[in-house]
Amino acid sequence: xxxxxxxxxxxxxxxxxxxxxxxxxxxxxxxxxxxxxxxxxxxxxxxxxxxxxxxxxxxxxxxxxxxxxxxxxxxxxxxxxxxxxxxxxxxxxxxxxxxxxxxxxxxxxxxxxxxxxxxxxxxxxxxxxxxxxxxxxxxxxxxxxxxxxxxxxxxxxxxxxxxxxxxxxxxxxxxxxxxxxxxxxxxxxxxxxxxxxxxxxxxxxxxxxxxxxxxxxxxxxxxxxxxxxxxxxxxxxxxxxxxxxxxxxxxxxxxxxxxxxxxxxxxxxxxxxxxxxxxxxxxxxxxxxxxxxxxxxxxxxxxxxxxxxxxxxxxxxxxxxxxxxxxxxxxxxxxxxxxxxxxxxxxxxxxxxxxxxxxxxxxxxxxxxxxxxxxxxxxxxxxxxxxxxxxxxxxxxxxxxxxxxxxxxxxxxxxxxxxxxxxxxxxxxxxxxxxxxxxxxxxxxxxxxxxxxxxxxxxxxxxxxxxxxxxxxxxxxxxxxxxxxxxxxxxxxxxxxxxxxxxxxxxxxxxxxxxxxxxxxxxxxxxxxxxxxxxxxxxxxxxxxxxxxxxxxxxx
Amino acid sequence: xxxxxxxxxxxxxxxxxxxxxxxxxxxxxxxxxxxxxxxxxxxxxxxxxxxxxxxxxxxxxxxxxxxxxxxxxxxxxxxxxxxxxxxxxxxxxxxxxxxxxxxxxxxxxxxxxxxxxxxxxxxxxxxxxxxxxxxxxxxxxxxxxxxxxxxxxxxxxxxxxxxxxxxxxxxxxxxxxxxxxxxxxxxxxxxxxxxxxxxxxxxxxxxxxxxxxxxxxxxxxxxxxxxxxxxxxxxxxxxxxxxxxxxxxxxxxxxxxxxxxxxxxxxxxx
Numbered sequence: 001x002x003x004x005x006x007x008x009x010x011x012x013x014x015x016x017x018x019x020x021x022x023x024x025x026x027x028x029x030x031x032x033x034x035x036x037x038x039x040x041x042x043x044x045x046x047x048x049x050x051x052x053x054x055x056x057x058x059x060x061x062x063x064x065x066x067x068x069x070x071x072x073x074x075x076x077x078x079x080x081x082x083x084x085x086x087x088x089x090x091x092x093x094x095x096x097x098x099x100x101x102x103x104x105x106x107x108x109x110x111x112x113x114x115x116x117x118x119x120x121x122x123x124x125x126x127x128x129x130x131x132x133x134x135x136x137x138x139x140x141x142x143x144x145x146x147x148x149x150x151x152x153x154x155x156x157x158x159x160x161x162x163x164x165x166x167x168x169x170x171x172x173x174x175x176x177x178x179x180x181x182x183x184x185x186x187x188x189x190x191x192x193x194x195x196x197x198x199x200x201x202x203x204x205x206x207x208x209x210x211x212x213x214x215x216x217x218x219x220x221x222x223x224x225x226x227x228x229x230x231x232x233x234x235x236x237x238x239x240x241x242x243x244x245x246x247x248x249x250x251x252x253x254x255x256x257x258x259x260x261x262x263x264x265x266x267x268x269x270x271x272x273x274x275x276x277x278x279x280x281x282x283x284x285x286x287x288x289x290x291x292x293x294x295x296x297x298x299x300x301x302x303x304x305x306x307x308x309x310x311x312x313x314x315x316x317x318x319x320x321x322x323x324x325x326x327x328x329x330x331x332x333x334x335x336x337x338x339x340x341x342x343x344x345x346x347x348x349x350x351x352x353x354x355x356x357x358x359x360x361x362x363x364x365x366x367x368x369x370x371x372x373x374x375x376x377x378x379x380x381x382x383x384x385x386x387x388x389x390x391x392x393x394x395x396x397x398x399x400x401x402x403x404x405x406x407x408x409x410x411x412x413x414x415x416x417x418x419x420x421x422x423x424x425x426x427x428x429x430x431x432x433x434x435x436x437x438x439x440x441x442x443x444x445x446x447x448x449x450x451x452x453x454x455x456x457x458x459x460x461x462x463x464x465x466x467x468x469x470x471x472x473x474x475x476x477x478x479x480x481x482x483x484x485x486x487x488x489x490x491x492x493x494x495x496x497x498x499x500x501x502x503x504x505x506x507x508x509x510x511x512x513x514x515x516x517x518x519x520x521x522x523x524x525x526x527x528x529x530x531x532x533x534x535x536x537x538x539x540x541x542x543x544x545x546x547x548x549x550x551x552x553x554x555x556x
Numbered sequence: 557x558x559x560x561x562x563x564x565x566x567x568x569x570x571x572x573x574x575x576x577x578x579x580x581x582x583x584x585x586x587x588x589x590x591x592x593x594x595x596x597x598x599x600x601x602x603x604x605x606x607x608x609x610x611x612x613x614x615x616x617x618x619x620x621x622x623x624x625x626x627x628x629x630x631x632x633x634x635x636x637x638x639x640x641x642x643x644x645x646x647x648x649x650x651x652x653x654x655x656x657x658x659x660x661x662x663x664x665x666x667x668x669x670x671x672x673x674x675x676x677x678x679x680x681x682x683x684x685x686x687x688x689x690x691x692x693x694x695x696x697x698x699x700x701x702x703x704x705x706x707x708x709x710x711x712x713x714x715x716x717x718x719x720x721x722x723x724x725x726x727x728x729x730x731x732x733x734x735x736x737x738x739x740x741x742x743x744x745x746x747x748x749x750x751x752x753x754x755x756x757x758x759x760x761x762x763x764x765x766x767x768x769x770x771x772x773x774x775x776x777x778x779x780x781x782x783x784x785x786x787x788x789x790x791x792x793x794x795x796x797x798x799x800x801x802x803x804x805x806x807x808x809x810x811x812x813x814x815x816x817x818x819x820x821x822x823x824x825x826x
Contacts, residue, residue: 001760003753004801005745011676011806012737017809018655019733026656028716029572031808033565034653035677035708037646038807040559040637042679046755056625076685076762076797103687123646130640167673197797220768224773224788370790378786402631407630 013378022435040184041356043103046075047396051098053127058128060095063260064088068095068538070258077198078221080204080257087260089202090121092131097147100171101131107145109133109171111195117152117175122149127156136160142167152179161190177201180220181213192218206257207240213245218256226252270464272456276480279352279471288344289474292318295337297521305517307446310374312476313440315353316406317376319345351471353439360437361390362419368434370419371451373440378419381439385417392417395553432456436460439469441479445515448484475517475526482530483513504540509533562635562642563623569645582705583624584632587617595643596648607700656810660818661715662724670720670813671700672729673822674736675707678744684800686760692744693809696736697820698729703743710822714814726813733811744804756800763798766790 019027019363041547043050049069050058063083071092081089100106111133113121118135120186125133125147133147136154140161152174155164172194174180180188180201199221209215215232218225236242278472281289287448289311296304310317322338322345332338361368370392372378378394385392393415411418412432435454435482442448456464468484470476490518506512513532520526563583568795570577570587579586586734589597594616595604620632623640626633635642662668673695680690694708704710718728731739776789814822 001757001800005748005800006803007741008805012734012811015655015811016733017808019657023720025810026653026808027718028656028658029568030649030653031656031658031810032567032653032708032712033572034649036565037560037649038677039681040644041643042691043681044689046682046686046688054662056636056638057634073686078797099656105683106679130638130643131638133680170737192786193789196793219773222769224771226768228773229774331740377567405629406631420647546564 001452024295030070037362041102041154049095049099051095054102055129057429061265063265064092064095066097067092067258067260068266071096071200072099074404075256076321077171077255079201080206080217080221082200082203084204084256084259084261084304087265089204090124090175092258093200093202093516094125094199097125097171097173098131100130106170106198108169109147109173110167110169110196111147111173111175112152112155112191113149113173113175115153118149121175125149129419137278152190156186156190163545165190165193165195169197171198171200172196173200173202175202176207177217178203178213181207181210181216183212183216188216188220206259207243211236211238211240213240214253218253221256229276230269238398257365259531263443269476270460272452272455272466273463273470276468276470277356279356279469281352281471281473282349284348285352286473288348291344292341295341295433298337305514308475309440310376311352312353312471312474313372313374314351314380315345317374320360320376347506350384351380352471355383356469357387357437357439358384358388358390361385362388365416366435367411368417368431368437369433369437371419372419372421373442375421377439378421379418385419386394391415392419392547394418396418397421398457429458431456435465435467435468437469441468441470441476441484443479443483443508443525444508444510445484447510451487478523478527480531482527483534506537558660562637566621566623566635574797578618583622583627585621586632587621589618589619595656596715597644597785611657629825637756642810654808656808657728657812658718659714659720659724659813660811660815661717662721662815665723668721668724668815669724670724671816672727672814673713673819674698674733674740674809676737676740677708677811678740679803679805679807680744681805682747682753682755682800682801683805684755685762686755686797690797694740694743695812696740697823698733698736699730700730701736701739703740704822707822711812714818716812720813722763724813735799741804748802752798759798759800763794766794766798770794791806 020403029544034211042219049065049072051068052058052065054505064087067081067083071077071081077096081092083089083092097106097109122133122135131147133149136142136148138159140163141148142160154160172191174191180191182188201217203217203222212233215226215229217514235482236246243253263460280286288309292308292311295307307321310321316319319342322342325337326332326338326342357370361366370381375396378396382392383393383473392415393410395407395411395418399407408416408430411430418430418433430455436452436455438448438451442451452464452466468480470480516529516533517526520529557636566812567577567580570589570593573590573593575590576588576595579589584806591604591614594757595601597619598617622628622630622632622634623636625636633639639737659670662670667802675693675695677691677693680692682688682690689717693706694706695704695710696702697704725791729736737768770787775820
């Protein structure tokens with residue numbers, strides 16, 4: 001056996017130089033504190049997790065801690081994290097990375113995730129784990145010691161690829177790793193070529209079709225662990241079910257893979273009641289809506305679709321946007337129509353949705369969160385609630401951290417209602433409230449899932465009530481019926497929609513929906529297109545669920 | 557000597573760096589930074605560059621820390637053992653408190669000789685399959701070569717100043733600093749030799765078995781050059797992952813001048 005021994009010879013030379021040159025040196029107090037801080041940050045034991053002590057703002061679940069410990073202690077940092085969707089693979093991965101960073105074993109890390117999830121990963125690593133991760137920007141920084149999050153497609157581009165392959169990474173993570181199941185693809189080849197010490201692969205579906213999927217994934221982590229390809233297929237066959245039926249294989253795999261199921265976690269998820277609240281516009285409002293739709297159809301203005309959408313939220317939101325558009329000094333074909341319409345808005349009564357909010361909240365003391373897409377609506381609602389003696393606080397993604405916390409606290413202790421414009425408050429926990437009104441629906445169901453996730457999470461003690469507002473005979477009716485109902489977003493406890501959208505390479509579903517409304521000349525056309533979009537999603541979803549069912553059956 | 561109370565630690569840190577403490581009450585600290593500390597901690601190089609270029613006086617920020625978890629909802633940065641701000645300060649301390657030269661404070665009006673000591677605080681890191689650290693604090697008397705293995709603790713009871721007291725004078729070292737340092741390293745290495753390193757043995761054996769797996773995996777594909785390269789690379793990867801290594805690094809250290817009386821005591825307490 002050979003133990004390498006490295007000594008620090010720079011120190012004494014540096015000290016000598018400083019003394020000779022009579023440089024300013026440390027006071028006893030700072031010298032002592034420097035020593036103290038090193039004692040405080042040293043890694044005292046080979047085993048165990050130190051990361052949770054560094055993250056007192058986080059509540060980790062038992063299975064997440066166990067997973068992290070298992071990967072660090074038994075798998076030596078090379079593992080396949082294959083929990084079912086929604087059990088927090090990201091959290092487990094974050095814990096593991098944090099542990100290695102605290103122990104000084106990881107400085108340079110590469111996190112490869114689907115393009116649509118890059119920012120989410122960056123935020124979670126920063127906010128939940130204080131890991132200074134950033135996404136690769138225009139000026140690439142591949143050669144620095146840093147935690148970089150990027151997409152496989154970016155990493156593979158010719159101008160980046162060779163530089164990345166030259167780097168020696170302490171830690172490589174690949175999210176949605178089931179895409180690497182085929183060893184003949186460029187992606188697979190790329191990942192195999194990365195120089196890496198620790199490596200985590202994340203997927204909810206470790207075997208999608210063939211048993212060789214798992215062979216290929218494990219060969220990234222531990223080449224040779226499952227023998228070579230021929231020997232593997234000869235011994236275990238090709239049927240994916242053997243992963244769970246063959247006792248020997250199962251035992252082998254358990255040493256490189258962690259898979260938790262929802263029912264194993266012992267978490268008692270509370271129920272989610274989702275109710276669609278249909279609202280009728282008053283006659284005046286409906287006429288105004290129809291009128292605006294007509295004007296917008298005639299206009300070639302790109303954002304005309306926005307105005308009708310805004311009118312479904314509040315007079316104020318629509319009025320401000322129109323005013324802004326008209327104040328711009330440029331040619332608008334039906335300027336006079338829009339101008340006349342402004343005075344129509346001025347005549348409108350209070351918004352039908354706002355009245356519905358009052359009706360819901362007025363006779364209860366329970367707390368409510370109201371989400372709207374528009375700031376103008378947020379102001380209006382705050383004022384309107386105040387008129388009815390209902391106390392509320394505003395909340396915006398753009399608030400500074402301190403202000404967010406302050407608003408949260410006001411809401412918890414003083415106000416009945418929190419009116420938010422964005423789910424952006426990642427890391428802000430509102431599980432003391434169990435009622436939510438989605439005053440207007442985002443066109444990206446993921447954002448709705450995030451909103452609901454603010455209150456329907458671990459720590460929520462009550463069943464959660466979600467009220468989705470939609471106005472009949474408007475575009476809201478289409479979005480709700482065709483997009484939301486069809487993909488059954490509401491029924492599921494935790495969504496796997498992000499993975500599905502990434503798989504389908506739908507980067508921005510909001511934009512898709514906007515384009516559909518924009519480019520359809522009739523209501524019917526928009527309906528059909530929306531229906532197509534949701535069919536594709538629900539088909540992919542169906543396949544995912546099948547996987548889950550299969551797994552459960554095989555392992556029991 | 558361990559860091560138990562973060563609040564006091566922060567208070568001491570900013571006081572030692574000449575910052576005014578505006579409020580210190582029930583787990584909350586409000587601090588007026590100096591220019592220097594603002595530059596060090598607040599991460600706004602452009603502001604300071606701009607101010608200096610124009611020759612304006614800079615306006616250093618005030619900063620609030622909450623160390624009482626019950627008050628964490630209030631305005632201010634909540635500081636706990638994992639908070640990035642604390643680790644930023646720890647990092648700053650690695651440089652700020654790395655090298656020193658200090659004299660024992662002497663009150664008497666008589667001429668007093670001060671004995672030179674080389675003090676080093678060493679971190680010994682063991683890494684293989686897993687990793688852990690040890691910290692040792694060693695002082696070496698540079699006249700007679702006496703060693704103290706509990707140096708920081710023992711120094712903590714003495715009053716130490718950056719300037720020599722009136723009527724004190726320093727004795728010239730007989731052992732040069734560099735060879736003193738080598739003596740300390742030799743001592744540490746000797747101690748390491750005498751230890752059982754089960755962790756290293758485990759790591760070594762693990763490395764060998766991983767190598768075998770890898771060779772087996774590639775045995776039929778050696779004729780292909782690309783595969784050969786990949787084999788070499790993966791061999792390197794697992795070596796860097798499991799190879800047992802011991803690193804000896806210096807946290808901080810310096811030259812201390814202590815009275816004969818103190819020096820004797822330090823020797824005895826060994």
